[in-house]
Amino acid sequence: MEHLETVKMNRRTFLKKMILTGVGGILSTTSSYGYARFIEPAQLTVTHHIISHSLIPKEFTGTKLLQFSDVHLGHYYGLQRFHHTIAKINELQPDIVVFTGDLLHEPNKYPHIGAITDALSHIRAPLGKFSIYGNHDHGGYGTDIYRHIMEKAGFHMLVNEHVLIRRQHGRFIAIAGSDDMMLGRPNFAKMVESIPDSTYTIVLLHEPDGAIQTSRYPVHLQLSGHSHGGQIQLPFIGPLITPPLSEKYYEGFYRIRHLTLYVNRGLGTTRVPLRFLSPPELTVFTLQHRT
Incomplete structure:
Protein backbone atom coordinates (compact mmCIF):
# COMPACT_ATOMS: atom_id res chain seq x y z
CA MET A 1 0.00 0.00 0.00
CA GLU A 2 2.77 2.42 0.94
CA HIS A 3 4.52 1.69 -2.38
CA LEU A 4 1.34 2.38 -4.35
CA GLU A 5 0.79 5.68 -2.51
CA THR A 6 4.39 6.69 -3.28
CA VAL A 7 3.91 5.86 -6.96
CA LYS A 8 0.68 7.88 -7.07
CA MET A 9 2.36 10.85 -5.38
CA ASN A 10 5.32 10.70 -7.77
CA ARG A 11 2.98 10.66 -10.75
CA ARG A 12 1.02 13.59 -9.37
CA THR A 13 4.23 15.55 -8.69
CA PHE A 14 5.53 14.74 -12.19
CA LEU A 15 2.25 15.88 -13.77
CA LYS A 16 2.32 19.16 -11.86
CA LYS A 17 5.92 19.82 -12.88
CA MET A 18 5.13 19.12 -16.52
CA ILE A 19 2.14 21.46 -16.43
CA LEU A 20 4.10 24.19 -14.63
CA THR A 21 6.90 23.92 -17.19
CA GLY A 22 4.46 24.47 -20.02
CA VAL A 23 2.09 26.93 -18.40
CA GLY A 24 4.21 29.98 -19.19
CA GLY A 25 4.32 29.06 -22.84
CA ILE A 26 0.62 28.29 -22.93
CA LEU A 27 -0.39 31.50 -21.21
CA SER A 28 1.97 33.60 -23.29
CA THR A 29 0.03 32.73 -26.41
CA THR A 30 -3.24 33.93 -24.95
CA SER A 31 -4.67 36.91 -23.13
CA SER A 32 -4.54 34.79 -19.98
CA TYR A 33 -0.85 35.57 -19.64
CA GLY A 34 -1.51 39.30 -19.37
CA TYR A 35 -4.17 38.66 -16.75
CA ALA A 36 -1.97 36.29 -14.72
CA ARG A 37 1.09 38.54 -14.99
CA PHE A 38 -0.32 42.02 -14.49
CA ILE A 39 -3.96 42.01 -13.38
CA GLU A 40 -4.56 39.31 -10.77
CA PRO A 41 -1.30 39.94 -8.83
CA ALA A 42 -2.54 43.50 -8.26
CA GLN A 43 -6.09 42.51 -7.27
CA LEU A 44 -5.81 42.75 -3.49
CA THR A 45 -8.72 40.92 -1.86
CA VAL A 46 -9.93 41.07 1.74
CA THR A 47 -11.52 38.00 3.28
CA HIS A 48 -13.49 38.20 6.54
CA HIS A 49 -14.07 35.32 8.95
CA ILE A 50 -15.58 34.93 12.42
CA ILE A 51 -13.62 32.80 14.87
CA SER A 52 -15.91 31.55 17.61
CA HIS A 53 -14.75 29.55 20.64
CA SER A 54 -15.82 29.06 24.24
CA LEU A 55 -12.32 29.92 25.50
CA ILE A 56 -12.29 33.32 23.83
CA PRO A 57 -13.16 35.70 26.71
CA LYS A 58 -16.31 37.76 26.32
CA GLU A 59 -14.15 40.87 26.52
CA PHE A 60 -12.53 39.87 23.19
CA THR A 61 -15.81 39.55 21.28
CA GLY A 62 -15.56 41.88 18.29
CA THR A 63 -11.76 42.06 18.40
CA LYS A 64 -10.34 42.13 14.86
CA LEU A 65 -7.10 40.34 14.02
CA LEU A 66 -5.61 40.98 10.58
CA GLN A 67 -3.14 38.61 8.92
CA PHE A 68 -0.87 39.46 6.01
CA SER A 69 1.87 37.27 4.61
CA ASP A 70 4.45 36.56 1.88
CA VAL A 71 5.08 39.99 0.43
CA HIS A 72 8.33 39.02 -1.33
CA LEU A 73 9.33 42.63 -1.85
CA GLY A 74 11.80 43.04 -4.67
CA HIS A 75 10.49 40.03 -6.61
CA TYR A 76 7.96 41.78 -8.86
CA TYR A 77 6.40 43.45 -5.81
CA GLY A 78 7.35 47.11 -5.43
CA LEU A 79 7.11 49.89 -2.89
CA GLN A 80 4.08 51.56 -4.46
CA ARG A 81 2.00 48.43 -4.19
CA PHE A 82 3.23 47.88 -0.63
CA HIS A 83 2.17 51.40 0.42
CA HIS A 84 -1.28 50.68 -1.02
CA THR A 85 -1.44 47.50 1.05
CA ILE A 86 -0.45 49.34 4.24
CA ALA A 87 -3.17 51.93 3.61
CA LYS A 88 -5.71 49.13 3.15
CA ILE A 89 -4.64 47.47 6.40
CA ASN A 90 -5.20 50.71 8.33
CA PRO A 107 16.97 40.40 2.07
CA ASN A 108 20.67 41.09 1.49
CA LYS A 109 19.98 42.45 -2.02
CA TYR A 110 17.03 44.71 -1.25
CA PRO A 111 18.05 48.43 -1.48
CA HIS A 112 15.13 50.17 0.29
CA ILE A 113 15.30 48.83 3.84
CA GLY A 114 14.57 52.22 5.41
CA ALA A 115 11.48 52.78 3.27
CA ILE A 116 10.06 49.37 4.16
CA THR A 117 10.70 49.93 7.86
CA ASP A 118 8.95 53.30 7.69
CA ALA A 119 5.94 51.84 5.85
CA LEU A 120 5.52 49.02 8.37
CA SER A 121 5.81 51.47 11.27
CA HIS A 122 2.65 53.22 10.04
CA ILE A 123 0.49 50.13 10.58
CA ARG A 124 -1.85 50.86 13.50
CA ALA A 125 -2.94 48.06 15.84
CA PRO A 126 -3.82 49.08 19.43
CA LEU A 127 -3.42 45.56 20.87
CA GLY A 128 -0.12 44.89 19.14
CA LYS A 129 1.75 43.93 15.96
CA PHE A 130 3.44 40.53 15.80
CA SER A 131 5.66 38.75 13.27
CA ILE A 132 7.51 35.48 12.68
CA TYR A 133 10.25 34.27 10.38
CA GLY A 134 9.56 32.74 6.99
CA ASN A 135 12.14 30.81 4.98
CA HIS A 136 13.01 33.85 2.83
CA ASP A 137 13.52 35.96 5.95
CA HIS A 138 16.30 33.63 7.07
CA GLY A 139 17.62 33.11 3.53
CA GLY A 140 20.05 35.48 1.84
CA TYR A 141 21.71 36.29 5.18
CA GLY A 142 18.43 37.92 6.11
CA THR A 143 17.96 36.77 9.72
CA ASP A 144 19.31 39.94 11.34
CA ILE A 145 18.09 42.24 8.55
CA TYR A 146 14.51 41.06 8.93
CA ARG A 147 14.53 41.23 12.74
CA HIS A 148 15.93 44.76 12.62
CA ILE A 149 13.20 45.89 10.19
CA MET A 150 10.32 44.39 12.13
CA GLU A 151 11.43 45.47 15.59
CA LYS A 152 12.20 49.02 14.45
CA ALA A 153 8.74 49.13 12.84
CA GLY A 154 7.11 48.23 16.17
CA PHE A 155 6.46 44.53 15.57
CA HIS A 156 7.04 42.01 18.34
CA MET A 157 9.13 39.17 16.88
CA SER A 178 7.42 29.50 15.92
CA ASP A 179 10.72 29.86 14.13
CA ASP A 180 10.66 28.87 10.46
CA MET A 181 10.54 25.12 9.86
CA MET A 182 12.76 25.09 6.75
CA LEU A 183 15.67 27.34 7.72
CA GLY A 184 15.09 28.09 11.39
CA ARG A 185 15.02 26.08 14.60
CA PRO A 186 11.39 25.62 15.65
CA ASN A 187 10.67 24.50 19.19
CA PHE A 188 6.94 23.93 19.67
CA ALA A 189 7.17 22.89 23.32
CA LYS A 190 9.11 26.02 24.25
CA MET A 191 6.71 28.18 22.23
CA VAL A 192 3.68 27.24 24.34
CA GLU A 193 5.49 26.61 27.63
CA SER A 194 3.82 28.29 30.63
CA ILE A 195 0.71 29.41 28.77
CA PRO A 196 -2.00 29.16 31.46
CA ASP A 197 -4.46 26.30 31.11
CA SER A 198 -7.71 27.02 29.25
CA THR A 199 -6.18 30.00 27.40
CA TYR A 200 -7.34 30.52 23.83
CA THR A 201 -4.08 30.27 21.88
CA ILE A 202 -3.27 31.40 18.35
CA VAL A 203 -0.07 30.09 16.75
CA LEU A 204 1.79 31.81 13.92
CA LEU A 205 3.76 29.33 11.81
CA HIS A 206 4.94 30.12 8.30
CA GLU A 207 4.63 26.61 6.83
CA PRO A 208 1.04 25.29 7.01
CA ASP A 209 1.91 21.59 6.94
CA GLY A 210 3.50 22.11 10.34
CA ALA A 211 -0.04 22.00 11.71
CA ILE A 212 0.44 18.26 12.08
CA SER A 227 1.80 28.48 -0.09
CA HIS A 228 0.62 31.57 -2.01
CA GLY A 229 -2.58 29.57 -2.42
CA GLY A 230 -0.79 27.54 -5.04
CA GLN A 231 -0.26 30.82 -6.95
CA ILE A 232 -1.53 29.25 -10.19
CA GLN A 233 -4.61 27.07 -9.91
CA LEU A 234 -6.20 25.26 -12.82
CA PRO A 235 -9.67 23.66 -12.89
CA PHE A 236 -9.62 19.88 -12.27
CA ILE A 237 -5.88 20.02 -11.53
CA GLY A 238 -5.58 22.37 -8.55
CA PRO A 239 -2.54 24.36 -7.42
CA LEU A 240 0.65 24.18 -9.47
CA ILE A 241 3.12 25.86 -7.11
CA THR A 242 3.12 24.35 -3.63
CA PRO A 243 6.46 24.84 -1.86
CA PRO A 244 7.70 22.19 0.57
CA LEU A 245 5.60 22.05 3.75
CA SER A 246 2.57 23.56 2.00
CA GLU A 247 1.64 20.61 -0.16
CA LYS A 248 -1.03 19.15 2.13
CA TYR A 249 -2.61 22.44 3.23
CA TYR A 250 -2.42 25.32 0.78
CA GLU A 251 -5.45 27.65 1.07
CA GLY A 252 -8.22 28.53 3.51
CA PHE A 253 -9.52 26.55 6.50
CA TYR A 254 -8.61 23.04 7.59
CA ARG A 255 -9.31 21.00 10.71
CA ILE A 256 -6.52 18.89 12.22
CA ARG A 257 -7.66 17.13 15.41
CA ARG A 275 -1.14 34.47 -10.18
CA PHE A 276 -4.13 32.68 -11.66
CA LEU A 277 -7.31 31.94 -9.68
CA SER A 278 -5.33 32.74 -6.52
CA PRO A 279 -5.47 36.52 -5.89
CA PRO A 280 -3.40 38.18 -3.14
CA GLU A 281 -5.12 38.34 0.23
CA LEU A 282 -5.51 40.17 3.51
CA THR A 283 -7.50 38.20 6.08
CA VAL A 284 -9.54 39.71 8.91
CA PHE A 285 -10.63 37.41 11.74
CA THR A 286 -13.26 38.71 14.15
CA LEU A 287 -13.08 36.93 17.51
CA GLN A 288 -16.27 35.91 19.27
CA HIS A 289 -17.01 34.26 22.59
CA ARG A 290 -19.18 31.17 22.18
CA THR A 291 -21.40 30.12 25.06
Whole structure:
Protein backbone atom coordinates (compact mmCIF):
# COMPACT_ATOMS: atom_id res chain seq x y z
CA MET A 1 0.00 0.00 0.00
CA GLU A 2 2.77 2.42 0.94
CA HIS A 3 4.52 1.69 -2.38
CA LEU A 4 1.34 2.38 -4.35
CA GLU A 5 0.79 5.68 -2.51
CA THR A 6 4.39 6.69 -3.28
CA VAL A 7 3.91 5.86 -6.96
CA LYS A 8 0.68 7.88 -7.07
CA MET A 9 2.36 10.85 -5.38
CA ASN A 10 5.32 10.70 -7.77
CA ARG A 11 2.98 10.66 -10.75
CA ARG A 12 1.02 13.59 -9.37
CA THR A 13 4.23 15.55 -8.69
CA PHE A 14 5.53 14.74 -12.19
CA LEU A 15 2.25 15.88 -13.77
CA LYS A 16 2.32 19.16 -11.86
CA LYS A 17 5.92 19.82 -12.88
CA MET A 18 5.13 19.12 -16.52
CA ILE A 19 2.14 21.46 -16.43
CA LEU A 20 4.10 24.19 -14.63
CA THR A 21 6.90 23.92 -17.19
CA GLY A 22 4.46 24.47 -20.02
CA VAL A 23 2.09 26.93 -18.40
CA GLY A 24 4.21 29.98 -19.19
CA GLY A 25 4.32 29.06 -22.84
CA ILE A 26 0.62 28.29 -22.93
CA LEU A 27 -0.39 31.50 -21.21
CA SER A 28 1.97 33.60 -23.29
CA THR A 29 0.03 32.73 -26.41
CA THR A 30 -3.24 33.93 -24.95
CA SER A 31 -4.67 36.91 -23.13
CA SER A 32 -4.54 34.79 -19.98
CA TYR A 33 -0.85 35.57 -19.64
CA GLY A 34 -1.51 39.30 -19.37
CA TYR A 35 -4.17 38.66 -16.75
CA ALA A 36 -1.97 36.29 -14.72
CA ARG A 37 1.09 38.54 -14.99
CA PHE A 38 -0.32 42.02 -14.49
CA ILE A 39 -3.96 42.01 -13.38
CA GLU A 40 -4.56 39.31 -10.77
CA PRO A 41 -1.30 39.94 -8.83
CA ALA A 42 -2.54 43.50 -8.26
CA GLN A 43 -6.09 42.51 -7.27
CA LEU A 44 -5.81 42.75 -3.49
CA THR A 45 -8.72 40.92 -1.86
CA VAL A 46 -9.93 41.07 1.74
CA THR A 47 -11.52 38.00 3.28
CA HIS A 48 -13.49 38.20 6.54
CA HIS A 49 -14.07 35.32 8.95
CA ILE A 50 -15.58 34.93 12.42
CA ILE A 51 -13.62 32.80 14.87
CA SER A 52 -15.91 31.55 17.61
CA HIS A 53 -14.75 29.55 20.64
CA SER A 54 -15.82 29.06 24.24
CA LEU A 55 -12.32 29.92 25.50
CA ILE A 56 -12.29 33.32 23.83
CA PRO A 57 -13.16 35.70 26.71
CA LYS A 58 -16.31 37.76 26.32
CA GLU A 59 -14.15 40.87 26.52
CA PHE A 60 -12.53 39.87 23.19
CA THR A 61 -15.81 39.55 21.28
CA GLY A 62 -15.56 41.88 18.29
CA THR A 63 -11.76 42.06 18.40
CA LYS A 64 -10.34 42.13 14.86
CA LEU A 65 -7.10 40.34 14.02
CA LEU A 66 -5.61 40.98 10.58
CA GLN A 67 -3.14 38.61 8.92
CA PHE A 68 -0.87 39.46 6.01
CA SER A 69 1.87 37.27 4.61
CA ASP A 70 4.45 36.56 1.88
CA VAL A 71 5.08 39.99 0.43
CA HIS A 72 8.33 39.02 -1.33
CA LEU A 73 9.33 42.63 -1.85
CA GLY A 74 11.80 43.04 -4.67
CA HIS A 75 10.49 40.03 -6.61
CA TYR A 76 7.96 41.78 -8.86
CA TYR A 77 6.40 43.45 -5.81
CA GLY A 78 7.35 47.11 -5.43
CA LEU A 79 7.11 49.89 -2.89
CA GLN A 80 4.08 51.56 -4.46
CA ARG A 81 2.00 48.43 -4.19
CA PHE A 82 3.23 47.88 -0.63
CA HIS A 83 2.17 51.40 0.42
CA HIS A 84 -1.28 50.68 -1.02
CA THR A 85 -1.44 47.50 1.05
CA ILE A 86 -0.45 49.34 4.24
CA ALA A 87 -3.17 51.93 3.61
CA LYS A 88 -5.71 49.13 3.15
CA ILE A 89 -4.64 47.47 6.40
CA ASN A 90 -5.20 50.71 8.33
CA GLU A 91 -8.52 51.29 6.57
CA LEU A 92 -9.72 47.96 8.00
CA GLN A 93 -8.95 49.20 11.56
CA PRO A 94 -7.61 45.96 13.07
CA ASP A 95 -6.97 45.61 16.80
CA ILE A 96 -4.17 43.09 16.26
CA VAL A 97 -1.94 42.66 13.20
CA VAL A 98 0.15 39.56 12.49
CA PHE A 99 2.66 38.98 9.71
CA THR A 100 3.38 35.34 8.94
CA GLY A 101 6.69 35.60 7.12
CA ASP A 102 8.59 36.22 3.86
CA LEU A 103 8.88 40.00 3.75
CA LEU A 104 11.78 40.40 1.31
CA HIS A 105 12.52 37.98 -1.51
CA GLU A 106 16.30 38.37 -1.08
CA PRO A 107 16.97 40.40 2.07
CA ASN A 108 20.67 41.09 1.49
CA LYS A 109 19.98 42.45 -2.02
CA TYR A 110 17.03 44.71 -1.25
CA PRO A 111 18.05 48.43 -1.48
CA HIS A 112 15.13 50.17 0.29
CA ILE A 113 15.30 48.83 3.84
CA GLY A 114 14.57 52.22 5.41
CA ALA A 115 11.48 52.78 3.27
CA ILE A 116 10.06 49.37 4.16
CA THR A 117 10.70 49.93 7.86
CA ASP A 118 8.95 53.30 7.69
CA ALA A 119 5.94 51.84 5.85
CA LEU A 120 5.52 49.02 8.37
CA SER A 121 5.81 51.47 11.27
CA HIS A 122 2.65 53.22 10.04
CA ILE A 123 0.49 50.13 10.58
CA ARG A 124 -1.85 50.86 13.50
CA ALA A 125 -2.94 48.06 15.84
CA PRO A 126 -3.82 49.08 19.43
CA LEU A 127 -3.42 45.56 20.87
CA GLY A 128 -0.12 44.89 19.14
CA LYS A 129 1.75 43.93 15.96
CA PHE A 130 3.44 40.53 15.80
CA SER A 131 5.66 38.75 13.27
CA ILE A 132 7.51 35.48 12.68
CA TYR A 133 10.25 34.27 10.38
CA GLY A 134 9.56 32.74 6.99
CA ASN A 135 12.14 30.81 4.98
CA HIS A 136 13.01 33.85 2.83
CA ASP A 137 13.52 35.96 5.95
CA HIS A 138 16.30 33.63 7.07
CA GLY A 139 17.62 33.11 3.53
CA GLY A 140 20.05 35.48 1.84
CA TYR A 141 21.71 36.29 5.18
CA GLY A 142 18.43 37.92 6.11
CA THR A 143 17.96 36.77 9.72
CA ASP A 144 19.31 39.94 11.34
CA ILE A 145 18.09 42.24 8.55
CA TYR A 146 14.51 41.06 8.93
CA ARG A 147 14.53 41.23 12.74
CA HIS A 148 15.93 44.76 12.62
CA ILE A 149 13.20 45.89 10.19
CA MET A 150 10.32 44.39 12.13
CA GLU A 151 11.43 45.47 15.59
CA LYS A 152 12.20 49.02 14.45
CA ALA A 153 8.74 49.13 12.84
CA GLY A 154 7.11 48.23 16.17
CA PHE A 155 6.46 44.53 15.57
CA HIS A 156 7.04 42.01 18.34
CA MET A 157 9.13 39.17 16.88
CA LEU A 158 7.95 35.79 18.14
CA VAL A 159 10.60 33.09 17.86
CA ASN A 160 9.52 29.99 19.78
CA GLU A 161 7.77 32.19 22.33
CA HIS A 162 4.38 33.68 23.14
CA VAL A 163 2.72 36.78 24.55
CA LEU A 164 -0.51 37.23 26.48
CA ILE A 165 -2.81 39.94 25.13
CA ARG A 166 -5.03 41.44 27.79
CA ARG A 167 -8.28 43.37 27.70
CA GLN A 168 -10.63 44.55 30.43
CA HIS A 169 -10.71 42.75 33.78
CA GLY A 170 -7.36 41.15 33.03
CA ARG A 171 -8.81 38.58 30.62
CA PHE A 172 -6.37 37.43 27.95
CA ILE A 173 -5.62 35.29 24.92
CA ALA A 174 -2.20 34.01 23.83
CA ILE A 175 -0.38 34.57 20.55
CA ALA A 176 2.57 32.24 20.00
CA GLY A 177 5.10 32.21 17.20
CA SER A 178 7.42 29.50 15.92
CA ASP A 179 10.72 29.86 14.13
CA ASP A 180 10.66 28.87 10.46
CA MET A 181 10.54 25.12 9.86
CA MET A 182 12.76 25.09 6.75
CA LEU A 183 15.67 27.34 7.72
CA GLY A 184 15.09 28.09 11.39
CA ARG A 185 15.02 26.08 14.60
CA PRO A 186 11.39 25.62 15.65
CA ASN A 187 10.67 24.50 19.19
CA PHE A 188 6.94 23.93 19.67
CA ALA A 189 7.17 22.89 23.32
CA LYS A 190 9.11 26.02 24.25
CA MET A 191 6.71 28.18 22.23
CA VAL A 192 3.68 27.24 24.34
CA GLU A 193 5.49 26.61 27.63
CA SER A 194 3.82 28.29 30.63
CA ILE A 195 0.71 29.41 28.77
CA PRO A 196 -2.00 29.16 31.46
CA ASP A 197 -4.46 26.30 31.11
CA SER A 198 -7.71 27.02 29.25
CA THR A 199 -6.18 30.00 27.40
CA TYR A 200 -7.34 30.52 23.83
CA THR A 201 -4.08 30.27 21.88
CA ILE A 202 -3.27 31.40 18.35
CA VAL A 203 -0.07 30.09 16.75
CA LEU A 204 1.79 31.81 13.92
CA LEU A 205 3.76 29.33 11.81
CA HIS A 206 4.94 30.12 8.30
CA GLU A 207 4.63 26.61 6.83
CA PRO A 208 1.04 25.29 7.01
CA ASP A 209 1.91 21.59 6.94
CA GLY A 210 3.50 22.11 10.34
CA ALA A 211 -0.04 22.00 11.71
CA ILE A 212 0.44 18.26 12.08
CA GLN A 213 3.02 18.97 14.80
CA THR A 214 1.20 21.98 16.22
CA SER A 215 -1.97 19.94 16.75
CA ARG A 216 -0.16 17.88 19.38
CA TYR A 217 -0.17 20.91 21.69
CA PRO A 218 -3.01 22.78 23.44
CA VAL A 219 -3.47 25.43 20.75
CA HIS A 220 -6.66 26.34 18.93
CA LEU A 221 -5.92 28.34 15.77
CA GLN A 222 -2.86 28.29 13.50
CA LEU A 223 -2.27 31.05 10.96
CA SER A 224 0.13 30.28 8.13
CA GLY A 225 1.25 31.50 4.71
CA HIS A 226 4.06 30.16 2.49
CA SER A 227 1.80 28.48 -0.09
CA HIS A 228 0.62 31.57 -2.01
CA GLY A 229 -2.58 29.57 -2.42
CA GLY A 230 -0.79 27.54 -5.04
CA GLN A 231 -0.26 30.82 -6.95
CA ILE A 232 -1.53 29.25 -10.19
CA GLN A 233 -4.61 27.07 -9.91
CA LEU A 234 -6.20 25.26 -12.82
CA PRO A 235 -9.67 23.66 -12.89
CA PHE A 236 -9.62 19.88 -12.27
CA ILE A 237 -5.88 20.02 -11.53
CA GLY A 238 -5.58 22.37 -8.55
CA PRO A 239 -2.54 24.36 -7.42
CA LEU A 240 0.65 24.18 -9.47
CA ILE A 241 3.12 25.86 -7.11
CA THR A 242 3.12 24.35 -3.63
CA PRO A 243 6.46 24.84 -1.86
CA PRO A 244 7.70 22.19 0.57
CA LEU A 245 5.60 22.05 3.75
CA SER A 246 2.57 23.56 2.00
CA GLU A 247 1.64 20.61 -0.16
CA LYS A 248 -1.03 19.15 2.13
CA TYR A 249 -2.61 22.44 3.23
CA TYR A 250 -2.42 25.32 0.78
CA GLU A 251 -5.45 27.65 1.07
CA GLY A 252 -8.22 28.53 3.51
CA PHE A 253 -9.52 26.55 6.50
CA TYR A 254 -8.61 23.04 7.59
CA ARG A 255 -9.31 21.00 10.71
CA ILE A 256 -6.52 18.89 12.22
CA ARG A 257 -7.66 17.13 15.41
CA HIS A 258 -8.74 19.96 17.75
CA LEU A 259 -6.78 22.58 15.76
CA THR A 260 -8.20 25.00 13.18
CA LEU A 261 -5.70 25.98 10.49
CA TYR A 262 -6.01 28.94 8.15
CA VAL A 263 -3.65 29.36 5.18
CA ASN A 264 -3.39 32.87 3.77
CA ARG A 265 -2.67 33.24 0.01
CA GLY A 266 -0.08 35.95 0.62
CA LEU A 267 0.56 39.15 -1.31
CA GLY A 268 3.52 38.58 -3.63
CA THR A 269 4.75 35.83 -5.91
CA THR A 270 7.62 33.35 -5.98
CA ARG A 271 9.27 31.24 -8.71
CA VAL A 272 7.21 32.87 -11.47
CA PRO A 273 5.57 36.36 -11.39
CA LEU A 274 2.10 34.95 -12.07
CA ARG A 275 -1.14 34.47 -10.18
CA PHE A 276 -4.13 32.68 -11.66
CA LEU A 277 -7.31 31.94 -9.68
CA SER A 278 -5.33 32.74 -6.52
CA PRO A 279 -5.47 36.52 -5.89
CA PRO A 280 -3.40 38.18 -3.14
CA GLU A 281 -5.12 38.34 0.23
CA LEU A 282 -5.51 40.17 3.51
CA THR A 283 -7.50 38.20 6.08
CA VAL A 284 -9.54 39.71 8.91
CA PHE A 285 -10.63 37.41 11.74
CA THR A 286 -13.26 38.71 14.15
CA LEU A 287 -13.08 36.93 17.51
CA GLN A 288 -16.27 35.91 19.27
CA HIS A 289 -17.01 34.26 22.59
CA ARG A 290 -19.18 31.17 22.18
CA THR A 291 -21.40 30.12 25.06
